[in-house]
Amino acid sequence: MKQLHRKDLFGWSVFDTERNLDFHSVLWVRDGGNVLIDPLPMSAHDHSHLQRLGGASFIVITNSDHCRDAEHIASETGAMLCGPAAEEDTFPLSCNRWLYDNEEVVHGLIAYELDGSKTPGELALVLEHTTLITGDLIRCHIGGELCLLPENKLADVDKAIQSVKRLADLPGIKAVLTGDGWPLFNHGGEALHRLARSL
């Protein structure tokens, strides 16, 4: 796995030939159990790296299109699966826990529900007030610039815009780690504001 902007954050990526961008997953190494977010299939090398860093106790899935390899990795690591509460009735996996808006997943990791995206209650996560981790709604197709999921995929454009503005209003966001596209490690709040103003 690749070191991200903090010593306790790692990521791994898979290049998607359809969209010509990388999909990303995040690992937060922490006392009390490591957290994986939207885990993609891992190479043997990365899996061994994960084991050396303490395995995983929690897997957060931001939306039903980002289940990726979560079930398999949960079975290998024993991690608890956490999914978006608004998808509970139709989610393709059986989760141990359903996350609601403004819920603390583990200490220091807050889940936010987004409205209007392609799935109900898509989650975004804020780690220790400074790192925003997004699933599908907020993306980065052009290096350094955030963008929205294409309008024809949104369930409700106005609600999606309001959700982006709500995240942009969070103070102190330094990094934005997107599920799809490039990460922004610095000045993430500024990029969120640029995106919100453009909508």
Add this chain to the structure above:
Amino acid sequence: MKQLHRKDLFGWSVFDTERNLDFHSVLWVRDGGNVLIDPLPMSAHDHSHLQRLGGASFIVITNSDHCRDAEHIASETGAMLCGPAAEEDTFPLSCNRWLYDNEEVVHGLIAYELDGSKTPGELALVLEHTTLITGDLIRCHIGGELCLLPENKLADVDKAIQSVKRLADLPGIKAVLTGDGWPLFNHGGEALHRLARSL
């Protein structure tokens, strides 16, 4: 290939299991012939993407440790190979052109020779005054923060530091695309200054 921070810049990457970071290559699409920098082996998908974007007329290799798949890609595309002049006598490939300090490779792309790195006259490139492309000396192991090649690999630490300070003094650098590690698409000059101050 992945879109970088400009519509005319693309990149592709290979994850290095020894260092746990990505190696990167850059494609600049331009009238007068596309430029590749330190090209890694390409997947069939990326090679086809490159062909659709017009192939390659020039390949710049920043140092002899970054030859990667340049010779093979040159044979497939017909691109001219350009290498660092200070390595002319010992370079592993036969280049069509040797680049000196402050030389315009093609219009808008300036080569700078760096001193004190692990190979003589390692090249860094500045594209249209705003995008710095580095080979080995300047890297990014922690997202958002530039670093130097480890000291035990440097031929001359003081000269390497002077070379970094010279690049940091260039006005208007927005993006820093490293050969090894993460790219910085925004506030690149600020990151270069932080690096220079830390040395």
